[in-house]
Amino acid sequence: QDSSMMRLAAALLLMSAIDTVALVVSSNKVLTPRMQSYLGACMGESHRLPSPRMQLPLDTPPHVAVVGAGWGGWGAAKALLENGCRVTLLDALPDPCGEAPYLTPTGKPFEAGTRGFWKDYPNIEALVCSLGLNEDEVFTPFTNSSFYSPDGLEATAPVFSASSYPELPSPLGQVAATFSLFERIPVADRVTMLGLLYAILDFTRDEETFEKYDRMTAHELFIRMGLSKRLVDDFVRPTLLVGLFKPPEELSAAVAMELLYFYALAHQTSFDVRWIKDRTIAQAIILPLASALGELPLPQLSDSTSAAASEGTGGGAALRVLGGARVTAVRVGVDGLVSGLDYSTKGEAAALDDIDACVLALGAKGLKSVMGGSSRLARAAPELCRAAALGGIDVVSVRLWLDKKVVTRSPANVFSRFDELRGAGGTFFMLDQLQPEENLWGQDEPQGSVVACDFYNSGALMPLPDEAVVELLMEKLLPSAVPAFSDAVLVDSFVQKYPGAVTWFSPGSFRSRPPLETSVSNLVCAGDWVRMGEREHGAKGLCQERALVSGLEAANALARKGVLGGAHTTEHEVIPIRSDEPQVVAGRNINRRLMQALSPLGLASPWVR
Template sequence: WAACKALVANGCRVTLLDSLPDPSGGRPFLTPTGKPFEVGQRGFWRDYPNIERLVQDLGLPDRAVWSDFTPSQFWSPNGLEATAPVFGSAEFPQLPSPLGQVVAISRNSVMQLPVADRASLAGLLYAYLDITRDEATFERYDRMTAHDLFIRMGLTKRLVDDFIRPTLLVGLFKPPEEVSAAVAIELLYFFCLAHQTSFDVRWLSGGTVAQTLINPLAKQVTAAGDVTVRGHTRVEEVALSADGGRVAGVKYRQAGQQESVLLEVDACVLALGVKGMKGVVGASASLARHCPELARTSALNGIDVMACRIWLDRYVATEAPSNVIGRFPGLRGAGGTFFMLDQLHTDQAALWGGGDPQGSVLACDFYNASALNTLSNEDIVDLLMKELLPGAVPAFSQAQVVDSFVQRFPGGVTWFSPGSYRNRPPLATSIPNLVCAGDLVRMGEREHGSKGLCQERAYVSGLEAANLLARNGALGRHQAQHPVLPVREDEPQVTLARDLNRFIMEGLKPLGLDSPWVR
């Protein structure tokens, strides 16, 4: 929809093809008992300037969209490991990063980690300074696992096991030994270390992302231009011209149709995840032959995830509505989160499908969930109610489940495995009228400060994809550029340290001694 927005602003006639029944978000997804359900709970961090601007442009009042910024808690079988406060609250002085985070945590937070373990995080800050030197250096870090980098940078085992591992499992959906060091550093810097307030997060105050954000955007875009939306639709082939120099058409089939349709196009945006990209490229022989950078996406893989919603017979009080759970035996290597929707949403009846509210409503998500997928839905709910939730908040053991719903998504999200960077699809392909969008896309010279698997990056990539088509002439005389807002600039001490590191490493490079801990 971001690409549609920018293309319609350029006067284009747009056709959106999506496998979802209703890509416009107008029809909510309901459980068999008529209660609302969303695939994964999504947070909105302070450095989401383009999504915040979108909400303003749609004329949506902040209180109708957002909750307050909330604290988050991290749990293990040992109990509460850490509480991340709202770092931007008035009670904390605003200080340079990472000093501000250290002061805030020491003054108003629970953290079982000894000071020496926390101090070892400095090695991660240095790694961030180094990966931004140039793309070649970034790729060297990308080939290394985050686990190996943490050892070489001196991070303590306890810091990694108690804090960083759970964070990566719910941020990149894989443990340190299975994820790219470069992407792990980007994620931890963007969400935790760039500024004192980087970790501050808020949530929707009601509804789902589709209802609250996508549907108003879809209505605005379709009212502004000529847009055709086709849901329940699978793309069967991206067809090229005879010489392979441009996209000439897209073949698709809607559910229930016997015949495929070939849509002639002037340009194409592939806004696809790993599974979708592999499917489309695999079915488009000419595209794979003329666009090797997209053929390389066949080497990428996805991660199994699972979403569960539970309705209880009583309200359970928690200190924070947002919670991360890790290292419990029952997780079987997965990462987990649980969110108290009754604390975040203002309309309690809506959480119960219009019925009378009876108690707390929880959204529970599991990542790297392959081993959990062997369990039945009943086993998943039992795992939550008998081990995971009471292990964090004992009062959950007194509650009974009124209703529940579990949904699984094999290979549902991108796996940023070591060495995967060069296999990720680029924003600009070798075919001028074909571009890519999505949070896994490499944006090259248009690279944005938002990192990892996040909605801000996905939204920005759609805008940049449409802008690129306008710049390279694929839209003819229509060349307007949709504004893209940057995230906050790096703080002066980070910029100074990065420049100093670059100067030193460039001097060592002729000797083959620059960044010797990576290859």
Template structure:
């Protein structure tokens, strides 16, 4: 461990690799503790000060991401930055299949509030258009499994070893509920079908719909511009002006150099995306890896000393990733969709992918001209994203747009057949999202690695005793993990600020505590199941 008794220790320098929510969370916690920080990302401008645009000058964003009710740390950041009212109200959403409207998700906070899960059941009792009540009731076993999930680390890992599909079948969930409701939710929530995702991570996601507070599933959106422009830009500006943060955009880290003698990070090698020029950043005291499996794999393959010192990072780099396609369409007329947020379900045209579409002209009505690059608006603007999209990715841009306009969107409203596409943009993001496959939990990177000067951040990172209530692939968890990565370096005295007396950890706001009946259910289940385990018995769906 470092000697914290040494006098006049210099200000530490930390390199943060990755400019998403995790990277900015780490940069914030470290900068505000007085640490010298360099943030590096392959994007030309990870600060959000130069918005992403199409060739015709219209705005574009990679993926449309919502902000759930229980995002206390992002909400706190928004207030701290004095960003103002940047969100829409909480919105309804709709699920569409080839048969038409399947279900809607209401704004749960607008219904009378009842204890969970009764409140969720009452609020949605009329929202399923085709799914019989007996199929909906078959989810009861899954609610019990959610209570059982955190009984112990051993039990959690057993659930993680199961696929969601296997657990659904063992619990007696009906085929219709799986295929018409759970499958589309997983394809757009965890970006893979139930056969390919961990049952444990699936239950963490579904917890917000089924067992958390009635209004925990309520979601809202950025009402103008992009997330980067509304939040990353003012945050980066503040950190650069007040704390001298350095940001290297259009740059990738190609190698982590770890000293074989001290087992500590010594330098990082970087390369310009545009010029391919290679440089070395020396005097690096710590590194935050705020990257996914694809980025980690690239780094580990070129960092032999680091790979040897931290084999858990090599294991994490071997995990799979998911292809994503983001599209945006500008139409010549307005299509009066009743719901601004929509999910595609069971369409043959999806080729196994999950699909969503958002009516941006509704969500960003107050800034509609900006959606058209400040030209005169002509009609609806749609953002549509596809996940698990490796089959669709090989299609041409025009084929993807035609599939949307002819096969998918007209199910939601026939006027789409008459609309003409004035402009469009299609962008592919291969291996861009973490894949939480069965058994992957033990291979996911830990917050603190075997190299004490390297920490990990991101929604896929195992946070140990710093685990936050926000679960799964979400912005809040990524941001909190970034904060905690910085806090870890400070808490363990790996790094020092310019004023050591003020080198303090960043606060982290917990989500709302579970309701009493949920807590009681977990406690009683643990008491009973610990006794049963003592006799060598186990739950039938966990019996290997």
């Protein structure tokens, strides 16, 4: 009764103050959507009906739903929690926090895909430090990577940061290394790389030029820039297949250029990569992050409100994580704002009703399934329908446990030009060279090497039975690359297929990719494929750093817009990658001026349209 009286008194006070706050409501600057709806209803705006949630006192922290617990979702959750919000993080996977490692039917650990951490991942490094983790205990040292073809070892990429190579202005060091490494590629083919270097100076000239490059396939661009077929087939194609998971003829030329620049050409050390030193990314980084965030209490609650809030959150923690929660719909209210979510969990339908804002941190496949059930959102945000129509790429992950140790030149390896790949890209990682072997065998006694293989763009391998995929590796691919694999006997294996699981940067897809901010003011997007506009970050492509940054930026966008209320405007720091080197900046400036002069004659970048 007391609290009803207090609410009534609060409502009367509010009504008397309505004239003063009307301006604030209309400018959307200070109040959360929930508060705006409440006040809107008091002011007689019949289209803003108060929901049951509005009966809670107004000093309750804003509640944000984050859909998808990949790097994007966790980045958004972290930034929102540190900005004093209450967050519900939902993911279709059963264990978004990495508490229960995935085990094969024979009890051995398995991770979907082996993911590297490149030199320029400053926000992931900062996250690891902020969790009090020792970087050297989380990551291996930077490692070499080798390229194998049916002819055997093609090349081994050096670790520039750990070598005695002097740091030369980019791309001199990398080009010199490529020249000496890819000995089988004739010099006449290697010099055609210059065309690619020029395109890299040109493609970011302005937004219009970028979109022209985006509409062209990387294959077409390589022809127009004069790259030799041999150079493309032996070096550029396998690099793109394992970097963007598609061959040049199916990739946006702009995103292919972004990838090559970010991972290989920006700095001599750009290609240096390291791996998780023990167990999985989920166990090594996400679990400590989830634990740290899970300890954050609900902020700024008065005594009377904390009881109500803790009912919903289980003990007053600001973060609630719902694993095994597949979101089926995002509900948009008559006021045009996201008001709730529908999801299914353990075969039952459930709903989240009291949200002030939402972050969609999904890939194309996830977005498609959510948009399919969200008819009002589909009307309100056509850009999300376009994004949901984009395709994804199939991936197959395999783990092999062998009876003998196989010695390879480097722990990270790329398959290149094997017909048996059926158009897929392939990598194999010698986990026993990267991680303590006692943690790779589950309850079994360690025997020999443990090999993790991933196939990208693997549509033509998907119909094969698991045994045939294992046979392909054991009988053909691995022994052709490293003959010592012929002597090893398979002890155990596990295959997982992920249809449409990865972002496909197809030609012309840039405009259709989801924007950070959508037409619905309390709905933002995160994920590696999100276009960040003015907040665009230097980390590019299929990239954990990019996904994390997109999540931080999605949360920052909500804070900036005032959607979270005037008390929640703190933005999370986003660390830029290393600056472009002076010769690149100068080259771009000269090219820009030249193209500006040629533009009136219709001769600026005539190879793109």
